[in-house]
Amino acid sequence: MKTSLICGLAGALSLAAMPALAEVESTDPIKLTLHDWTGQLLTTNLMGEVLKKAGYNIDYVQADYIAQFAGLKTGDLHVAMEIWETTGREAMDEATGTGNVQNLGETGMQAIEEWWYPSYMKETCPGLPDWEALNACAEAFSTAETAPMGRYLGGPVTWGGFDDERVEALEMDFEVVHAGTDAALFAELESAYQRKAPIVLWVYAPHWAPTKFDGEFVEFPAYTSECYSDPAWGSNPDMAYDCGKPRGPIWKVAWSGVEDKWPGAHAIIKSFNIDNQEMGDMVAKVDLESEKLDDVVANWMTTNESRWQEWIK
Structure with missing residues (x-):
């Protein structure tokens, strides 16, 4: 763009x-x-x-x-x-x-970039915003292409963010699918929101999306620098990125x-x-x-x- x-x-x-x-x-x-x-x-x-x-x-x-x-x-x-x-x-x-x-x-x-879901998904997955509750409801976020795995719509690959590594380190039952563009990412959110369809995706602020749509960021284990640099840190002793993204x-x-x-x-x-x-x-x-x-x-x-x-x- x-x-x-x-x-x-x-x-x-x-x-x-x-x-x-x-x-x-x-x-x-x-x-x-x-x-x-x-x-x-x-x-x-x-x-x-x-x-x-x-x-x-x-x-x-x-x-x-x-x-x-x-x-x-x-x-x-x-x-x-x-x-x-x-x-x-x-x-x-x-x-x-x-x-x-x-x-x-x-x-x-000030930046926030994290997994986000519309509030209507709490009816299906009442334990949200906890990430373990999200994972327990993974199938509710699945599509025909990912079932029975949940689908997480990430940003374009060039944005980084370690979502693929996060899913693997936290042993989540989700498949990461990357949007091709910023516009495609939010067009899919708009479509899902209008239909009240299941979706969890990368949302960031500053942006209009968290203001226009009622929803919440997923709560992962809190980020520390050691989470990204030291595999021994966190719930997975063998892999890094077993936490949420930094903010700042x-x-x-x-x-x-x-x-x-x-x-x-x-x-x-x-x-x-x-x-x-x-x-x-x-x-x-x-x-x-x-x-x-x-x-x-x-x-x-x-x-x-x-x-x-x-x-x-």
């Missing part, structure tokens, strides 16, 4: 506050990565437009969420605006550990060379901050109200001018 700003809008925003070339450290384009979910496209385009207002040239580059770190380490890619504590922390820590990638701090958004901030990261080549942009990216409510509202405008992503970005830029002007001082 690659989205780019329309040429007219991009040109207008780029030229509106373009300073003399001497005011920017380099006219080389700063490459911001785009992924495959609406919120990240919004965050990245917002950041790009703010940087354009400061006079920088911007390129948007489609990249895999986890594999992008290879490009960030070499400087072939420059900025990634959403690294989720829930799924990207290990890759981020490895990259920053090399010294070639910097963590530029929190975006202001959504981070901004950059190639370490950004600080030297574009120090002004580096400071602006560190200043960028937006909260869950803002993001959830914007994602809803794009996904539910069919507004163009470009228009949502332009509206945010207009209504928050005093805010981003502080970032680019």
